[in-house]
Amino acid sequence: MKTAFINGTIYTGDGEIQGKALLCTRGEIEGFTDLSSVPEDYTIIDCNGKYIAPGLLDLQIYGAGEYLFSQALSRSSLESISDAITATGTTGFLITLATNTLEVFRKAIEAARGFSHPAFMGIHLEGPYMNPAKRGAHVLGYIRKPDMKEVEDLIRYSDGLVKMITLAPEMTDPAIITFLEQNGVTVSAGHSNATFEESQQAFANGIRTSTHLFNAMSPLHHREPGLPGALFGAKDVFASIVADGIHVAFPVISIAKKMMKERLFLITDAVTETLAGPYVHVEKEDRFTLPDGTLSGSKLTLLKAVENCVKHADIPLDEALRMASAYPAQVIGAPDRGKIREGYKADILVFDEDFKPDMVFINGEEQKR
Numbered sequence: 001m002k003t004a005f006i007n008g009t010i011y012t013g014d015g016e017i018q019g020k021a022l023l024c025t026r027g028e029i030e031g032f033t034d035l036s037s038v039p040e041d042y043t044i045i046d047c048n049g050k051y052i053a054p055g056l057l058d059l060q061i062y063g064a065g066e067y068l069f070s071q072a073l074s075r076s077s078l079e080s081i082s083d084a085i086t087a088t089g090t091t092g093f094l095i096t097l098a099t100n101t102l103e104v105f106r107k108a109i110e111a112a113r114g115f116s117h118p119a120f121m122g123i124h125l126e127g128p129y130m131n132p133a134k135r136g137a138h139v140l141g142y143i144r145k146p147d148m149k150e151v152e153d154l155i156r157y158s159d160g161l162v163k164m165i166t167l168a169p170e171m172t173d174p175a176i177i178t179f180l181e182q183n184g185v186t187v188s189a190g191h192s193n194a195t196f197e198e199s200q201q202a203f204a205n206g207i208r209t210s211t212h213l214f215n216a217m218s219p220l221h222h223r224e225p226g227l228p229g230a231l232f233g234a235k236d237v238f239a240s241i242v243a244d245g246i247h248v249a250f251p252v253i254s255i256a257k258k259m260m261k262e263r264l265f266l267i268t269d270a271v272t273e274t275l276a277g278p279y280v281h282v283e284k285e286d287r288f289t290l291p292d293g294t295l296s297g298s299k300l301t302l303l304k305a306v307e308n309c310v311k312h313a314d315i316p317l318d319e320a321l322r323m324a325s326a327y328p329a330q331v332i333g334a335p336d337r338g339k340i341r342e343g344y345k346a347d348i349l350v351f352d353e354d355f356k357p358d359m360v361f362i363n364g365e366e367q368k369r
Contacts, residue, residue, distance in 0.1 A: 170202075
């Protein structure tokens with residue numbers, strides 16, 4: 001299918017373009033042209049003055065719509081979750097599982113094996129290899145120290161489906177980090193009580209990102225800077241952040257952005273209401289909690305996180321969009337996603353000034369909403 005997007009402000013991830021047509025063909029970005037030069041055989045998509053942006057990428061989301069994936073380990077639930085996520089403007093995601101048994105992880109892998117949805121990019125395991133002192137909403141009984149053979153068996157069983165693991169680096173043998181990175185798994189430091197020095201060593205050992213900055217990690221203290229301090233001082237290590245104003249206050253997001261610049265990216269860490277199983281998420285007005293009130297997940301969409309950054313954290317729109325597209329693409333190693341650039345996947349989000357998605361395209365095909 002050949003399409004031409006016209007009459008919109010285009011945020012490419014490299015800059016802003018106005019008064020041009022965006023051309024897509026065979027599922028890829030072809031380039032830009034003058035409105036008068038659009039070939040006759042292209043289908044015109046009039047964006048009516050809205051914004052045109054790269055599709056958003058969420059590297060940490062537990063479920064959407066009616067399903068929390070860990071409580072509904074089936075291909076049909078994953079299909080429903082994928083459709084619900086893409087309807088919000090996210091065109092690529094890692095389905096995430098909290099600390100659990102190896103049996104649950106294997107069932108999740110089996111449900112995802114052979115699953116085909118254009119937005120599904122793989123699995124993110126948040127745990128079980130975390131520091132119990134920083135477990136947050138994770139079940140204590142499932143947490144364990146990483147064992148090389150166990151990790152090897154799990155990753156080989158996943159056959160490439162596990163794309164990211166969050167773990168506590170102070171509890172992990174560097175050889176395990178090396179093994180994961182060599183097998184295409186992005187290792188993220190999180191649920192960690194690492195000191196500043198331990199964090200620096202983890203970065204030297206190959207860790208290149210961190211999970212939900214400030215949440216479930218050693219705090220930034222003027223005498224012990226911890227993991228956040230090490231992240232601020234690093235040159236090439238990323239960190240995700242949950243921009244709902246609850247997980248992290250908006251002024252702190254603004255400070256973190258000034259410190260980390262292009263190394264800070266957005267996730268939703270979103271869950272759905274679940275009243276059974278090891279993870280009971282109770283829906284409040286603006287968040288999800290455990291029955292005891294512990295914060296357990298957000299109600300964000302990634303586009304809402306972008307809006308919050310613009311309206312409450314003093315981040316320009318083009319940069320907030322990069323935090324939800326170009327930067328996570330770098331983190332996960334997706335060189336053809338996250339920007340509107342020639343040869344990239346034609347993953348396009350069209351949204352209005354109220355940050356409501358109007359049209360969503362993956363590989364040049366409009367998605368149902």
